[in-house]
Amino acid sequence: MKRALAIVCIGAGLAAVSAGAAGAASRDQVVPAHSLRAFDGTSTSIESMRGQVVVLNFWASWCAPCRKELRLLQDWTKGLDPSRTRVLAVSIDRDARKAEKFVKDSGLDLPFFHDGPEGLAKSLDIPALPCTVVLDRSGKIVHVAEGGRAETLEELRVVVERISKQPATATAQAEGNG
Amino acid sequence: MMRGRLLFAILLAGSGAVSVPGCAHVRAYEREYLQDPIMSLEADAREEKANLHWIEAREGSTGGAGAAGGGCACN
Amino acid sequence: MRVQLIRFLLPILALLVFASRVHAEIEEQQASYVFQMFTDSDAVHVMANSGVYGAGFTPNTRLDVHWKHEVVVVPGIDAVPGTSEAVDAITAASRPISGANAGFQEFSKARNEVEGSLRYKTFTGGYYVSSEEDYFAQQLSANATHTFFKDVALSAGASYGWDSIEPLADDDGNTGNSKKTTTHMNVIATRAFTPTTEVQGGLELTDVEGLQHNPYRNVYVAGSRVPERHPESRLRRDAFFKVSQYLMNRSSARLTYKFYNDDWGVTSHMVIAQLNQYVSDPIAVRYRYRYYTQGAADFYRDEYTEANGVGGYQTGDYRLSSFSAHLLGARLSWGLGRPFGWRMLEGLQFSLEYERYFNTHNFSANMLESGLSFTF
Numbered sequence: 001m002k003r004a005l006a007i008v009c010i011g012a013g014l015a016a017v018s019a020g021a022a023g024a025a026s027r028d029q030v031v032p033a034h035s036l037r038a039f040d041g042t043s044t045s046i047e048s049m050r051g052q053v054v055v056l057n058f059w060a061s062w063c064a065p066c067r068k069e070l071r072l073l074q075d076w077t078k079g080l081d082p083s084r085t086r087v088l089a090v091s092i093d094r095d096a097r098k099a100e101k102f103v104k105d106s107g108l109d110l111p112f113f114h115d116g117p118e119g120l121a122k123s124l125d126i127p128a129l130p131c132t133v134v135l136d137r138s139g140k141i142v143h144v145a146e147g148g149r150a151e152t153l154e155e156l157r158v159v160v161e162r163i164s165k166q167p168a169t170a171t172a173q174a175e176g177n178g
Numbered sequence: 179m180m181r182g183r184l185l186f187a188i189l190l191a192g193s194g195a196v197s198v199p200g201c202a203h204v205r206a207y208e209r210e211y212l213q214d215p216i217m218s219l220e221a222d223a224r225e226e227k228a229n230l231h232w233i234e235a236r237e238g239s240t241g242g243a244g245a246a247g248g249g250c251a252c253n
Numbered sequence: 254m255r256v257q258l259i260r261f262l263l264p265i266l267a268l269l270v271f272a273s274r275v276h277a278e279i280e281e282q283q284a285s286y287v288f289q290m291f292t293d294s295d296a297v298h299v300m301a302n303s304g305v306y307g308a309g310f311t312p313n314t315r316l317d318v319h320w321k322h323e324v325v326v327v328p329g330i331d332a333v334p335g336t337s338e339a340v341d342a343i344t345a346a347s348r349p350i351s352g353a354n355a356g357f358q359e360f361s362k363a364r365n366e367v368e369g370s371l372r373y374k375t376f377t378g379g380y381y382v383s384s385e386e387d388y389f390a391q392q393l394s395a396n397a398t399h400t401f402f403k404d405v406a407l408s409a410g411a412s413y414g415w416d417s418i419e420p421l422a423d424d425d426g427n428t429g430n431s432k433k434t435t436t437h438m439n440v441i442a443t444r445a446f447t448p449t450t451e452v453q454g455g456l457e458l459t460d461v462e463g464l465q466h467n468p469y470r471n472v473y474v475a476g477s478r479v480p481e482r483h484p485e486s487r488l489r490r491d492a493f494f495k496v497s498q499y500l501m502n503r504s505s506a507r508l509t510y511k512f513y514n515d516d517w518g519v520t521s522h523m524v525i526a527q528l529n530q531y532v533s534d535p536i537a538v539r540y541r542y543r544y545y546t547q548g549a550a551d552f553y554r555d556e557y558t559e560a561n562g563v564g565g566y567q568t569g570d571y572r573l574s575s576f577s578a579h580l581l582g583a584r585l586s587w588g589l590g591r592p593f594g595w596r597m598l599e600g601l602q603f604s605l606e607y608e609r610y611f612n613t614h615n616f617s618a619n620m621l622e623s624g625l626s627f628t629f
Contacts, residue, residue, distance in 0.1 A: 062213045068280070068312070092207050121207040128403075129206040149312055203404055208448040211499040215586075216529035216537055219443060219453055219497060222507070232291065232299075236616070238547050238572045239513035239521040241457045241491035244408070246437035248381035249390030249416040250364060 025124040025133055029141045034120050036090060036113035039100050044088075044113070046120075046139065053163050054135040055087045055156065058121050061102040062093070065147065066130040074108050076153045084164050088113055092121045092129075132156060136163050280309035285626030293618035296328040303366075305626075313374045321366040329358050362386060375399060381414075390416040392435070406443040412436075420468040433463030449499035459489040472569040474557040482566050484552075489515040504530040518551035519573060535588035541608070543580035549573060571614050582608030582620075600628035 035043045046054065057073055059066035070089060077087045089110045091099035096114040103112050115121065124133060128146035134156065136142045143159045145152045204212070211217065223244045230247030234240050240247075284306050291299040303321035310316065362385055370379035381392040394412035401407060414435040441455035466483040493511040500506060509525040525543045532538055550573040552563040584606035604624045611617035 058207070060207075060210065062210055092210075094210055117207040117210065122205075126206055129209070131206065202447075203402070204445040204448055206403075209445070211449045212445050212451055214499065214505070216505045216531065216539075217451065217497055217499055219451065219495065222495075228303075232620075236572065236610070236612075236618075237521070237545060237578065238519045238550070239491065239511075239515075239523070239545075240459060240489055241513060242455075242493045242509070242511040242523065244439055244441050244455055244457075245394065245396075245410060246392070246412045246414065246435060246439075246457075246459060248366070248368065248383050248392040249388070249414050249433065249435060250366070250383050251362075251385055251388035251418070 025126055025131075025141055025144050027141055027144070029124075031120070031133075031135055031139050031141065032123055034115075034123065036088065036115055036120070037096075038111070038113050039096070039103065046135075049086050049135075050139055051137050052083075053085045053137060053160055054139075055085065055160065056120070056133045056135065057087065057089045058092055058126050058129060058131045058133070059089060060092050060129060061098045063129045067102070067106070069130045069149075069152075070106070070108055070110065072150055072153055074110055076157065077110065079157070080160065081164070085160055087111060090115050090120065092117045092119070134159055134163070136166075280312070281315075281628065282306070282308045283626065283628045285624060287622060287624035289620065289622045291618060291620050294616055297325065299323060299325045315372040317370050317372075319366075319368045321364075323364045323366070325362050325364070327360045327362075329360075364388075370394075379412075387419050387421050388416065389419075390414060404444055408441045408443075409439070410441075411438045416463070418464050418468065423469050431464035431468070433461065433465065435462075436460045451497045453493075453495040453497075455493050457491045457493075461487040461489065466568065467570065470569050472557065472562075472567045474562050474567050475560045477560075479562075479567065481569050482562070483568060483570075484517065484566060487515055487517055489513070502530075504528060513547075517573070518549070519547055521545065521547035535590065537586045539584040539586070541580070541582045541584070544577070545580075545612075546577040547575065549575040571616075574614070576613045578610065578612035580608055580610045582606060602626050 031046055033045065033047050035045045037043050057069070059070055061067070073087070073089065080087065087110065089112050091112065091114045093099040093114065094117060096116075099112070099114050121131075124141075126133070127144070130147065132143075132145045132152070133141055134143040134145075142163060143156070145156055215221065226243035227245050227247060230240070230243055231250055234247065284304070286302070286304045289299075289301040289303070291297075291301075301321055301323040303319065305317060305319045307315060307317035364383060364385040366381070366383040368379060368381040370377055375398045377394075377396045379392075379394040379396075381390070381394070383390040392412055392414035394410065396408060396410035398406060398408040412435075414437075416433040416435075418431045418433065420429075437457065437459045439455060439457040441453060443451065443453040445451050463485060465485065465487060466481040468480075470481040471478045472481050491511055491513040493509060495507060495509045497505060497507045505528075507525070507527040507529075509523075509527075511523040512521075513523070514520040523543065523545045525541065527542075528540045530538050530540075550568070552566040553568055553573045553575075554563060555574075557563070557567050584604060587603045589601040589603055602625070604622075604626075606620075606622040608620040609617070610620070
């Protein structure tokens with residue numbers, strides 16, 4: 001009886017039927033036109049950054065791994081050439097005030113924006129939080145990284161350096177110069 | 179005894195059903211309310227485990243905290 | 254027993270020193286302190302001080318240490334040992350009766366408890382030790398969690414406890430030194446069904462072997478006082494189900510149901526209804542109602558008329574009888590933020606809780622708890 005119940009306990013825990021993973025931001029997808037609002041009220045559009053490599057880091061004040069990653073991200077951005085690469089830390093908090101309070105209390109100095117849960121994060125259907133999406137100079141997604149570990153940021157550095165060295169495409173040149 | 183086993187079997191099936199996907203997947207950017215401290219099941223479990231000693235000292239059952247409390251002469 | 258406790262504390266302290274030397278950067282430290290006070294209708298009162306310290310040593314490793322010091326005071330029994338009035342079946346603490354003022358004096362006992370747990374990625378291991386004059390308990394535990402399909406978190410845990418019981422001298426006659434072991438397994442699944450609904454279900458199995466009666470308690474059986482005697486084996490099972498729902502007015506409701514039964518014949522049902530509400534941004538209130546009902550153990554009798562009890566067992570423990578219980582309580586949590594602007598105290602939180610418990614055995618109790626916790 002004891003053995004049967006023990007097996008049932010374990011079996012109940014393993015009783016799961018695959019329903020397939022959810023859809024997520026996919027490579028080669030072009031990011032749709034979208035404006036992001038900074039905490040000072042100014043707006044920046046993703047399209048205006050064509051011609052540069054864009055690193056979008058999605059975070060939320062309620063996400064503990066996000067808070068940890070932002071500190072690592074700040075150190076990581078110091079090694080980047082700002083004329084070639086833009087890093088944007090995009091909050092998906094419902095209430096922008098919570099995000100703003102976190103930024104103020106943390107003392108972090110990154111380009112922070114607020115977009116809420118129904119904006120770009122939903123359009124791209126980001127698979128996890130924190131999530132970092134790298135766009136090439138034509139606005140195409142080339143890399144999606146989940147989780148806030150130091151190893152993730154090292155992978156991102158390799159990707160950003162590789163894309164930065166690639167010549168801009170004709171499309172990207174036209175849009176960047178437009 | 180039979181009724182007890184039947185109820186146990188129903189709860190067993192219910193616990194298994196929690197594991198079975200079938201409803202829409204909750205996206206990462208939709209989890210703000212679930213992460214709110216007032217929704218925390220983990221905090222609940224910690225408190226239940228801390229309460230196990232005095233509860234078990236006054237009642238005949240155990241469990242519900244997701245862990246066995248350590249022993250004591252609390253009887 | 255105190256020397257033994259210190260001996261077992263040393264490995265935990267050594268682990269802390271090792272961890273702090275090997276890993277220079279300590280992340281997300283948390284500390285908390287809780288004071289609890291319990292008084293009941295039999296004038297038993299318990300005061301407990303406890304604390305927790307936790308720290309993340311790497312992104313994947315976390316150590317938590319919990320300690321507790323508890324003192325229970327049991328009032329004197331207003332009757333001569335050996336009389337029916339002195340057969341104390343209600344008290345929540347074991348108590349010996351010895352000496353000239355046997356029973357008339359209040360009895361006080363202290364318990365110390367330490368528990369350490371180490372988490373690496375999704376695995377957690379723990380060690381627990383509890384020491385009091387007549388009872389020394391240890392437990393090893395392990396737990397693993399895994400998320401399937403991004404929505405289902407599955408947790409499986411097990412623990413093994415081994416207790417050493419050395420009853421104090423007792424004029425009423427007591428059981429000699431004894432042992433007890435507890436083997437426990439559980440599996441719990443948690444799933445978010447909607448952005449505002451979370452559900453959890455769990456199954457638990459506990460096997461207890463060894464001494465399971467109060468070594469100081471006697472029972473009247475067919476007109477004679479005999480020591481209490483319970484079976485030395487007990488298989489306990491329970492299943493529980495929780496539903497937690499976020500409500501749009503910054504509150505949440507939770508409903509919990511637990512079913513329990515064991516091979517002593519005890520079957521119970523428990524329901525908890527809970528409401529959490531933000532009063533303002535840093536202040537939240539929780540209201541809780543718990544209803545519990547159980548049936549009696551197979552060998553429980555209000556009066557034993559046969560010389561060998563029921564199948565050789567006899568109990569004076571009301572916890573094995575049929576009864577119902579209610580618990581009502583409220584808890585206030587207040588995030589103090591950075592009092593006086595001290596960054597070190599960021600995340601400081603104060604909590605205050607009161608609960609009232611009463612059952613159909615005319616037993617009632619009040620619990621008061623206050624606590625402070627902070628992240629630094």
